Amino acid sequence: xxxxxxxxxxxxxxxxxxxxxxxxxxxxxxxxxxxxxxxxxxxxxxxxxxxxxxxxxxxxxxxxxxxxxxxxxxxxxxxxxxxxxxxxxxxxxxxxxxxxxxxxxxxxx
Amino acid sequence: xxxxxxxxxxxxxxxxxxxxxxxxxxxxxxxxxxxxxxxxxxxxxxxxxxxxxxxxxxxxxxxxxxxxxxxxxxxxxxxxxxxxxxxxxxxxxxxxxxxxxxxxxxxxxxxx
Numbered sequence: 001x002x003x004x005x006x007x008x009x010x011x012x013x014x015x016x017x018x019x020x021x022x023x024x025x026x027x028x029x030x031x032x033x034x035x036x037x038x039x040x041x042x043x044x045x046x047x048x049x050x051x052x053x054x055x056x057x058x059x060x061x062x063x064x065x066x067x068x069x070x071x072x073x074x075x076x077x078x079x080x081x082x083x084x085x086x087x088x089x090x091x092x093x094x095x096x097x098x099x100x101x102x103x104x105x106x107x108x109x
Numbered sequence: 110x111x112x113x114x115x116x117x118x119x120x121x122x123x124x125x126x127x128x129x130x131x132x133x134x135x136x137x138x139x140x141x142x143x144x145x146x147x148x149x150x151x152x153x154x155x156x157x158x159x160x161x162x163x164x165x166x167x168x169x170x171x172x173x174x175x176x177x178x179x180x181x182x183x184x185x186x187x188x189x190x191x192x193x194x195x196x197x198x199x200x201x202x203x204x205x206x207x208x209x210x211x212x213x214x215x216x217x218x219x220x221x
Contacts, residue, residue, distance in 0.1 A: 031207055042199055042212040043152070050207065087151065089210075096142060096167065096203075097210055101151035 002026040004100035006088050011106045012078055020073045020103045022088035031091040034062050034073045037102065038084045046073070046086075075105075083107045112136040113213035115200050120218045122194075129186045130216045132200030140203030141183040142210060145169065145196045152199065158183055159203075187218065194220045 003025040012018040024032070031050045035043035047055055049064035049071060061074040075082055085102040092098075113134045122128045132141065140159050144152040154167030158177040172191025177183055187194045197217050201210040 033209065042215045045209055045211060048207055048209055089152075091208060094208075096154055096157050097208070098154075099144075099152040101149065 002090055002092060002098045004088055004090055004098060006086075006100045006103045008101070009104045009106070011108060012075075014078055014080060014107055014109050016078050017074065017076050018078060018105065020075070020086050020088075020105065022071045022073070022100060024069050024071070024088070024090045024100075026069075026090055026092045026098075028093040029066060029090070030093055032062075032064055032071045033089040033091070033097060034060075034071075035087040035089065035099075036084050037087060043087055078107050080107050080109070113200065113202055113211060115198075115213040115216050118214065118216060120216055122218070122220050124220055125189045127186055127188050128194075128218065129184050130198050130200075130218070132183045132185065132213060133181055134183075134202050134213075135181060136202055137180070138202045138204060139180065140205075140208065141177070142201040142203065143167070143173075143175065143183070143185045144199045144201065146199060146215075147196050155185065194218060 006022045034046040037043040047062035054063045059076045064071045085104045087102045088100040089097040142157040143155040153169050155173050156175040158164035161180050164177050174186045199215045200213040203210050
């Protein structure tokens with residue numbers, strides 16, 4: 001089976017930088033995904049990492065270390081609209097994604 | 110995401126009734142998925158289908174049934190055997206080359 005851990009809640013200040021961590025244990029690792037989910041809405045895709053390193057996409061970046069079973073999502077220049085849940089998901093082999101429970105981020109003024 | 114529709118957005122049913130949730134896509138993708146989301150539980154996989162006329166159980170398939178008679182459609186039936194059916198139901202498609210999943214808007218089912 002798979003085990004995916006991420007913090008339950010985080011709070012950060014508007015304009016700041018926040019890092020949301022995700023650790024996982026799995027065999028046959030085949031990709032790590034980050035999704036954003038606003039309250040009451042469906043998740044939207046943010047990023048995909050399958051090789052070690054940093055993937056940058058505007059204000060959002062995602063990092064992966066396969067040897068450590070570790071990823072983080074970095075959000076820069078935080079805006080109030082970034083208040084949402086952030087879901088980490090892992091794929092093993094050809095099986096469907098397994099999702100963590102999500103990290104609820106609150107951005108305060 | 111665009112091209113994936115779920116209707117209705119909100120659905121109310123009486124306990125003991127079966128209810129079918131629709132999921133339609135016009136993106137021509139083979140893989141489709143059904144997830145359930147409860148507060149504090151994250152997304153849990155109910156059923157998935159990687160090709161027409163074939164589907165597999167996910168982690169919490171008991172009390173649910175699906176069909177995949179057409180590529181565009183993957184309806185989910187919540188049967189009376191499902192003990193706690195009230196939840197947010199999300200349908201997704203998988204894009205080849207990594208299986209990035211894109212979600213429909215979801216249906217919030219409340220069983221009274």
